[in-house]
Amino acid sequence: MPMPQEEKTFLMVKPDGVHRGLVGEIIRRVEQRNLKIIALAMVTPSREKFDGHYPKDPAWIKRLGEKTLATYQKYGYDAAQELGTEKPEEIGPLVRNWLLDFMMSGPVVKMIVQGVHAVDMVRKISGSTMPSVAEMGTIRGDFSVDSAASANRDRRAVHNLVHASETQEEASHEISFWFTPDEIHSYKRTDEQLTL
Numbered sequence: 731m732p733m734p735q736e737e738k739t740f741l742m743v744k745p746d747g748v749h750r751g752l753v754g755e756i757i758r759r760v761e762q763r764n765l766k767i768i769a770l771a772m773v774t775p776s777r778e779k780f781d782g783h784y785p786k787d788p789a790w791i792k793r794l795g796e797k798t799l800a801t802y803q804k805y806g807y808d809a810a811q812e813l814g815t816e817k818p819e820e821i822g823p824l825v826r827n828w829l830l831d832f833m834m835s836g837p838v839v840k841m842i843v844q845g846v847h848a849v850d851m852v853r854k855i856s857g858s859t860m861p862s863v864a865e866m867g868t869i870r871g872d873f874s875v876d877s878a879a880s881a882n883r884d885r886r887a888v889h890n891l892v893h894a895s896e897t898q899e900e901a902s903h904e905i906s907f908w909f910t911p912d913e914i915h916s917y918k919r920t921d922e923q924l925t926l
Contacts, residue, residue, distance in 0.1 A: 742894075748837055748839060763855060775833075780834065794822040794826060849894075849895055860890070870891055
């Protein structure tokens with residue numbers, strides 16, 4: 731088990747974050763928290779690459795469908811009329827495809843972030859995946875105004891600026907999926923050097 735300050739996580743600025751010119755702001759917020767970026771690149775991956783990034787596990791896909799159904803119910807929309815079904819296991823694949831379409835809409839910036847409890851810290855900095863409930867002061871709370879209800883009705887993914895690994899296991903998988911070992915760098919920040 732690595733020391734807390736050596737924990738690594740994966741963060742990606744999605745196409746909407748790149749298109750809106752928020753890459754520098756997102757990096758600034760990460761670095762302000764004494765987290766360091768040890769790998770960074772702008773890329774335009776293939777659909778196949780994104781398909782490999784997002785889980786294909788039936789339970790995960792069904793959860794996408796359940797979240798979408800919950801949004802339809804919350805706002806009083808008829809999922810069966812708009813999507814042709816109310817079954818989460820049938821809605822999930824639709825939502826996953828919307829997500830792939832969105833991720834193909836422009837370049838993304840991928841990075842590895844290292845630091846004390848990096849996974850939890852980057853999730854905290856990012857804010858809730860649903861912009862409407864993301865706290866002010868988070869990336870999504872300050873810069874994203876998209877609505878799950880609007881996204882569902884437009885048959886597209888929610889534009890929420892970033893993807894951040896949820897767990898250390900997910901982070902390990904995503905880091906090895908998106909980066910080769912020679913793209914990852916080791917260095918000491920000035921503040922680290924001063925505290926040694």
